[in-house]
Amino acid sequence: DAGVTQSPTHLIKTRGQQVTLRCSPKSGHDTVSWYQQALGQGPQFIFQYYEEEERQRGNFPDRFSGHQFPNYSSELNVNALLLGDSALYLCASSLALRERDHEQFFGPGTRLTVL
Amino acid sequence: AQSVSQHNHHVILSEAASLELGCNYSYGGTVNLFWYVQYPGQHLQLLLKYFSGDPLVKGIKGFEAEFIKSKFSFNLRKPSVQWSDTAEYFCAVKIPRLANTGKLIFGQGTTLQVKP
Numbered sequence: 001d002a003g004v005t006q007s008p009t010h011l012i013k014t015r016g017q018q019v020t021l022r023c024s025p026k027s028g029h030d031t032v033s034w035y036q037q038a039l040g041q042g043p044q045f046i047f048q049y050y051e052e053e054e055r056q057r058g059n060f061p062d063r064f065s066g067h068q069f070p071n072y073s074s075e076l077n078v079n080a081l082l083l084g085d086s087a088l089y090l091c092a093s094s095l096a097l098r099e100r101d102h103e104q105f106f107g108p109g110t111r112l113t114v115l
Numbered sequence: 116a117q118s119v120s121q122h123n124h125h126v127i128l129s130e131a132a133s134l135e136l137g138c139n140y141s142y143g144g145t146v147n148l149f150w151y152v153q154y155p156g157q158h159l160q161l162l163l164k165y166f167s168g169d170p171l172v173k174g175i176k177g178f179e180a181e182f183i184k185s186k187f188s189f190n191l192r193k194p195s196v197q198w199s200d201t202a203e204y205f206c207a208v209k210i211p212r213l214a215n216t217g218k219l220i221f222g223q224g225t226t227l228q229v230k231p
Binding site: 041042043048103107 | 119151157159160164205219220221222223224
C-alpha cells in the first residue's frame with residue numbers, strides 16, 4: 001500500500017518563473033492538504049482540496065493555486081516565484097468521512113529552491 | 116489567530132535521560148492535539164493524538180503526552196530517550212469547530228539530539 005507520494009523531489013527555479021508540484025494521496029484517501037515548511041519552521045497550511053474543490057485556504061497569496069483531479073491526486077501551482085518561496089512543500093492526505101478520527105499522512109515533500 | 120508555541124528549539128540529551136518538550140496553544144475552545152516527529156531524511160509521522168477523554172495519551176515508541184486544559188498545554192514526555200529518538204518534533208493543533216477543513220496549525224518545532 002503506497003503512502004503519499006510527491007514529485008519532483010527537488011526543483012530549482014528562478015524568480016518570476018512558475019512551478020507545479022504534484023501529489024498522489026495514500027490509497028483510499030480523498031482529501032489533500034498542502035503545507036509550506038520554511039527552513040527551521042513548522043509547516044504552514046496553504047490550502048485543502050476535497051471533491052475537487054478548495055475547502056479552506058491559509059494566509060497565502062493568490063499566486064498559490066491548486067487543483068484536485070477525479071482520482072484525488074492534486075497539484076500545487078505557484079506563479080511569479082519569489083526568493084521567499086524557497087521551502088519544502090508538503091502534501092498530506094486524509095479521509096474526509098473520518099474527520100473525527102483525523103490523521104493526516106504526509107509525503108516526503110518537494111524541496112523548491114528559487115534563485 | 117490561533118497559534119502553537121514550542122518553547123524548546125534545540126534540546127540535547129544523553130541516552131537514558133528523561134525528555135519533556137513543551138507545547139502551548141492559543142485558543143479558548145475545544146481543540147484536537149497532535150505530536151508529529153520527523154526523523155532525519157524521513158516523512159513527518161504521527162507520534163500521538165488527543166481528541167477527548169483521558170488527558171494522558173500514549174503514543175508510539177514509548178512517548179506520551181498530557182493535555183492540561185487550564186494551562187493550554189500538551190507537553191510530550193519520554194522517561195528514557197534513545198539515540199534513535201534524534202529527530203525534529205512538532206506539536207500541532209486542529210480546531211474541530213472548523214469542521215471539514217482539517218487544517219493543522221503547527222509549532223515551529225524542537226530539534227532533539229540524543230548523544231550516545
